[in-house]
Amino acid sequence: MTDESRKRLTEYLGECWHEWEDRSAITDFRPHRCAKCGFETTQVFMRRTFTTPDDFFALTRRIQERGEWIQFEEYAFVKWNGHEDHFFIPWLLDPARFAELVAQWLEEKL
Helix, strand or coil: CCHHHHHHHHHHCCCCCCCECCCCHHHHCCCEEECCCCCEECCCCCCCCCCCHHHHHHHHHHHHHCCCHHHHHHHHHHHHCCCCHHHHHHHHCCHHHHHHHHHHHHHHHC
16 A cells, blocks of 8 residues: 555544654654644654554544445445455455555545
8 A cells, every 4th residue: 555545544534644844853763743733752653554453443433424334335346346245345354455445435536
């Protein structure tokens, strides 16, 4: 998954895709600050990877909160068309694949 896809998903969740004012501070533990939201930390701050169960559940909750589950479900089934149906659910429940599918859906939606 690309950084652009991860950024799109992060912003869809209503979170900031942090853009650090001093990129060198990220690796040497000096305080660094996000140029967009002002978040400041002295720790190495990693962005979401969209490969974990927490990311999976955050995305599913957000889609539901926005009332977009039916549209996403229709998109997922169209993308899945031609595959063996009994493998669809385990495939979809993989956090990384689910996130990629959501990112594609959001990109096509725009």
